[in-house]
Amino acid sequence: MTEDFRLPDLGEGLPEAELVQWLVAAGDEVTLNQPIAEVETAKAVVELPSPYAGTVSALHAAPGDVVAVGAVLISFDLGAQEMSTAPGAAEGAETAERAEPNLVGYGAAPQSGARPHRRARAQGRHADAAGARDSAVLVAAPHDAIVQTPDPADRLLERPRSTPPVRAHARDLGIDLALVAAGGVTGRITRADVDAYAATIGRAPAGAGAAAAPGKPDAAATRSAGSDAARTTRIPIRGVRKHTAEAMVRSAFTAPHATTFHTVDVTATSELIASLMADRALAGHRIGIMAVAAKAVCLALRQHPSLNARWDADAGEIVEHHYVNLGIAAATERGLVVPNIADADALDLVELADAIGALTETARTGRTAPAAMSGGTFTITNVGVFGVDAGTPILNPGEAGILALGAVRRQPWEHRGEIALRDVMTLSLSFDHRLVDGEQAALLVRAVSDVLREPGRAMLLR
Incomplete structure (x- = not known):
């Protein structure tokens, strides 16, 4: 049996949200209320809990996509749970497996039988990655909060700091942003940082000159291109x-x-x-x-x-x-x-x-x-x-x-x-x-x- 989970109204009355990242993949077994994705609304980044216990059968959006409220986000296969349920207990089991979820990410997920959190697995995969600096954000009350630079291992548990176009560029090159170090003082990963990292692993973007300094496009090539796209950056207005x-x-x-x-x-x-x-x-x-x-x-x-x-x-x-x-x-x-x-x-x-x-x-x-x-x-x-x-x-x-x-x-x-x-x-x-x-x-x-x-x-x- 397959069940679809649609993006819910997260309590803000907003018509859409951007998918930041998946915390599960197709084929993963998940438990009730286990975090499955992060979405960014106009106000905050919110974790979505799983409304079912079962197997992820399909993901219907990619990180960076803007998903309308009510659109199908993810599908689950619940057949395995139903087949393993003894006769006479099916109704009670189905009720337990499909209990009403908390749609704003609060409440602890059951621990028994739960697969490791995707971000925790990412920590294991990238434990040897160079830690990027996590500079404090300029906030309205900087004198009133002690902002500590996190340990590089802890940083892997956070979403890398970047803009949607940079995340899309990294995806096009097949690069995990968790491995890219921010080159500036703000701690934000830029397109130049992604290109510099791509060059070190042999994935330089098409058309990049070998002699060009990382992050610094060749001026003559840019002028000869004669295109606004080569000399400007367009950032979607959202969030x-x-x-x-x-x-x-x-x-x-x-x-x-x-x-x-x-x-x-x-x-x-x-x-x-x-x-x-x-x-x-x-x-x-x-x-x-x-x-x-x-x-x-x-x-x-x-x-x-x-x-x-x-x-x-x-x-x-x-x-x-x-x-x-x-x-x-x-x-x-x-x-x-x-x-x-x-x-x-x-x-x-x-x-x-x-x-x-x-x-x-x-x-x-x-x-x-x-x-x-x-x-x-x-x-x-x-x-x-x-x-x-x-x-x-x-x-x-x-x-x-x-x-x-x-x-x-x-x-x-x-x-x-x-x-x-x-x-x-x-x-x-x-x-x-x-x-x-x-x-x-x-x-x-x-x-x-x-x-x-x-x-x-x-x-x-x-």
Whole structure:
């Protein structure tokens, strides 16, 4: 008996997903809820569990393919299980074998009789491969998360960092990306890295000159080709990049944006962070400027709830939230994602720092759950990590405000009637002018600034 498994709606209401990689192959025996594939939606990479226990009879898509929700993804042969079931027990066995699966990849698969995970087998095959550097992704809260470079063996358990065109190019050459080292500082495998590796194993792409340096096409040949294809790279617009573009256009042309700026002396906050980092009792926590700013925002939103609201056009109402689901905008290799910390206003400073650290690490690896990227009420983005002092961030759709943190700079500043070197940063608040007037926006920025300038003032707030 053959059963088809169709790509399910992963809870995001999205019409399609890209197949990242298969974790099984035709002929493999799988158990119920065993991971069989990774798919990339507009928000996250999700593992799909097997809905059946049986033998994989056919794979209906290749890595890199975009599969529509409801399309057949994989087929299973369940005949062996049915034939081995004793008469009278068939119905119960079939029910057990075909129990309703968890379609978003949660829940442990049965261990007995399970074949080794395909990625675990890959580790054995490639244990002698040169480990590629896994540089930290630039994220919105780099000061608040310790990002460690994984052991090369552990890296083989992760999806190699590359773009869909590069993965397709590697497939055309018959190259396993797990064996290719990234040549740049970002840790992302490029087409040039694939070509360089192909040359070392005698699989150089057609037309590649033997004298050309790896990754550097011959300039004269490129000019003589006279083709745009030889001088440009086309990257499909899909996944996170497509979702982000659609969301930002919708936000920009729906909510009338305005931005206000304020520069503040944060020397006292810098000193507080330094003292907390030196405290052995807090050695397991990473408390940085992002965590303190997040706490300041939560406190300020209690005083100014108009910035913690949304515009309900259908009901003709402004909905103010009595909780803060704090979004943290993170720039990852897959594009911009904005997961949020639920009920952030109920957390103390250490708990907020831990939550930001966990959120950052999850976003870095592309494993943010879709549920974590919906329901936000206010967002923080850290443009300072790029060395930028200020910006005009675009609102996350459905939110009234987004606060950008600029770089903390040591510079001359007036302090107690004299000029002294102080730590200074600029806050940029973009807000929905339908919900918020300039006065309310300015008051929120000042409230956040007051806490960053004098962290002890937080003790006076409820």
